[in-house]
Amino acid sequence: MSATITPAGTRRPEPDSSGRARPLLRRFTRPAAAVLSGAMLFLSFPPRPLWWLALPAFALLGWSLHGRRPRAAFGLGHLAGLGFLLPLLIWTGEEVGAVPWLALAAVEALFVAVTGVGIALVSRLPLWPVWAAAVWVLGEGLRARVPFGGFPWGKIAFGQAEGVFLPLAAVGGTPVLGFAVALCGFGLYETARRLRAYRRTGGLPRGPLAAATTAVLLPITAALAALPLVDASAEEGTATVAAIQGNVPRLGLDFNAQRRAVLDNHAARTEQLAEDVAAGRVPKPDFVLWPENSSDLDPYRNGDARLVIDRAVRAVGAPTVIGAVLTPETGPLRNTLIAWEPGKGPVATYDKRHVQPFGEYIPMRPFVRLFSSDVDRVRRDFGPGDRVGVFDLAGTRVGLATCYEAAFDWAVRDTVTHGGRLISVPSNNATFGRSEMTYQQLAMSQVRAVEHSRAVVVPVTSGVSAIIRPDGTIEQQTRMFTPDALVAEVPLRSSLTPATRMGALPEAALAALALGALGWAGRTRAKERRAAAR
Known part of the structure; x- marks a missing residue:
C-alpha cells in the first residue's frame, strides 16, 4: 500500500478531461x-x-x-x-x-x-x-x-x-x-x-x-x-417514336376501378395524340410505346379492355406496345408486353424474364409473413418468361427490358445482341409516389444508352418518362403524375460497343x-x- 504526499500549499492536479475526451473522440x-x-x-x-x-x-x-x-x-x-x-x-x-x-x-x-x-x-x-x-x-x-x-x-x-x-x-x-x-x-x-x-x-x-x-x-x-x-448519329436511319404516360387515378377508387382507370388514361392520351397528329401539331409516330402495367386487365380474357386498346391503336394508326398483366386460368401471372397492330390486334408478346422478388412474387412466403402481413397483397405470384424481348415495329427492331430488368446487365445486353436497334424500358413506378426511385431508374437507362450506343425510350405510368439519345443525353422528359405524350425522331444504330461485344x-x-x-x-x-x- 502506498500513498502520495502533496506538500502544503500545492493543489492536486485536476484530471485532464480533454485528454480523456481525445481517445473517445478518436474511437468514433x-x-x-x-x-x-x-x-x-x-x-x-x-x-x-x-x-x-x-x-x-x-x-x-x-x-x-x-x-x-x-x-x-x-x-x-x-x-x-x-x-x-x-x-x-x-x-x-x-x-x-x-x-x-x-x-x-x-x-x-x-x-x-x-x-x-x-x-x-x-x-x-x-x-x-x-x-x-x-x-x-x-x-x-x-x-x-x-x-x-x-x-x-x-x-x-x-x-x-x-x-x-x-x-x-x-x-x-x-x-x-x-x-x-x-x-x-x-x-x-x-x-x-x-x-x-x-x-x-x-x-x-x-x-x-x-x-x-x-x-x-x-x-x-x-x-x-x-x-x-459515345456516338449519337444514325447508322440505319431514324424512327419517330411516341411514349405515352397516361398517369394513374387519385385516391378514392377501389382496386378494380383503378385498374380500368389506368387503362382508360393511357387509351385517352393515345387518342389525344392521334388528334394532335391529325392537326399537324406533332409528327405521326412510326410506333407507340405504353408503360408496364398500363393495362392491369388481361385483354385476352377481358373483352372491354381489348376494345379500349384496339380503339386507341386504330386511332393513332401505328403499332403500339401495351404493358399488360396476363391472368391464365392456371399457373403464375405474366407481366407481358404485347405488340398490337391496328386492324390486326396482338401479334407478339414478351414476358418479363426477371420478376421482382417480394414485389411480383414472394419467396419463403410463410417465413416472410411472420414479419409483415403485406406479403399477402401479392395473392398470386408472377412467373418469369424465357425469351429475349425484341419486337419488329413497323420495320424497326426494338429491344425490350421491363422496369426492374434495366438494373441487370445481361437483361439489357441480350436485347441488343439479338438485333435491337433501340431499347425500350417500359416501367410502372406509381406505387413509389414522388420518391427518387423514378430518377434513379432513369439514370440507369442513360447509362444503358451509352453502354450499348442505343437510343432508349422510357414510357412510365406516372413519371418520369423520357427519350434518351445514344450518348446518354435526355432529349425529352415528362413531369411526374402528369398525362403526356413524348414524340421524337431517334437514331437507329446497329454497331456494337466493346461493352456489348464482351458482355x-x-x-x-x-x-x-x-x-x-x-x-x-x-x-x-x-x-x-x-x-x-x-
Whole structure:
C-alpha cells in the first residue's frame, strides 16, 4: 500500500478531461467517417447532379478501412453500406412501411460490409487502390446475383449518368465504369496519405506517390480516350417514336376501378395524340410505346379492355406496345408486353424474364409473413418468361427490358445482341409516389444508352418518362403524375460497343483481379503471423 504526499500549499492536479475526451473522440472518428462516406455516395446519385461526390466518398472510405483488422473493417463497411443504402432505398417502404425497407437495406449493406473486409485486407499491398477498386466491383457483382437473383440497385455506375466517367460504360459496361470511379477515389486518399507522410518526415517516396497520382489520373484519361465511342448519329436511319404516360387515378377508387382507370388514361392520351397528329401539331409516330402495367386487365380474357386498346391503336394508326398483366386460368401471372397492330390486334408478346422478388412474387412466403402481413397483397405470384424481348415495329427492331430488368446487365445486353436497334424500358413506378426511385431508374437507362450506343425510350405510368439519345443525353422528359405524350425522331444504330461485344468478360476479369489480390493478401498475412510466432 502506498500513498502520495502533496506538500502544503500545492493543489492536486485536476484530471485532464480533454485528454480523456481525445481517445473517445478518436474511437468514433472512423465509424463516423464510414457513415459519412456512405451518405456521400447516396448524395452522388440522381436526382442531384453531384456525381463527383463519389470520389471523396471513396477517398473517405479508403481512409476508414486502410490497415484495419477484418472484424473492424466488417463493422465499418456495414456502417458505410447503411449510410449509403438506407436513404437510397427508402422508396421501397413507400407502400409497405419501414420494416421491409430497413430489412432490405440492412441485408444489402452486409455485402458492403464483406467488401469492406476485402478492401482492408488488400490495403496493405503495393498499388492497393487498384486491388481495392476491383474488390468493390466483386462485391457489387455478388450483390447483383444473390440472393433471389440479386439486387443491383445502387451500383456506383448508376450514379454517374451525368459524370465525366460515363464514356467508360461503352468500354466495359457498369463494372468498368464503377471500377474507374472507385479507383479514382481510393487514389485520391492514397495521394493525400503520401503527401501527409512527406510533410511529417520530409522524405518524398517518388514511386509510391507516382502510383497514387496515376490511380487518380488514369481513370479520367481513360474516360476522355473513350469519348469517340459515345456516338449519337444514325447508322440505319431514324424512327419517330411516341411514349405515352397516361398517369394513374387519385385516391378514392377501389382496386378494380383503378385498374380500368389506368387503362382508360393511357387509351385517352393515345387518342389525344392521334388528334394532335391529325392537326399537324406533332409528327405521326412510326410506333407507340405504353408503360408496364398500363393495362392491369388481361385483354385476352377481358373483352372491354381489348376494345379500349384496339380503339386507341386504330386511332393513332401505328403499332403500339401495351404493358399488360396476363391472368391464365392456371399457373403464375405474366407481366407481358404485347405488340398490337391496328386492324390486326396482338401479334407478339414478351414476358418479363426477371420478376421482382417480394414485389411480383414472394419467396419463403410463410417465413416472410411472420414479419409483415403485406406479403399477402401479392395473392398470386408472377412467373418469369424465357425469351429475349425484341419486337419488329413497323420495320424497326426494338429491344425490350421491363422496369426492374434495366438494373441487370445481361437483361439489357441480350436485347441488343439479338438485333435491337433501340431499347425500350417500359416501367410502372406509381406505387413509389414522388420518391427518387423514378430518377434513379432513369439514370440507369442513360447509362444503358451509352453502354450499348442505343437510343432508349422510357414510357412510365406516372413519371418520369423520357427519350434518351445514344450518348446518354435526355432529349425529352415528362413531369411526374402528369398525362403526356413524348414524340421524337431517334437514331437507329446497329454497331456494337466493346461493352456489348464482351458482355460479362470485363466483370470476370476484375473479379479475378480481386480474388488474386485477396489471395496475395491472405498469404502475406499468414507469413506475418508465422514470423511473429517464432
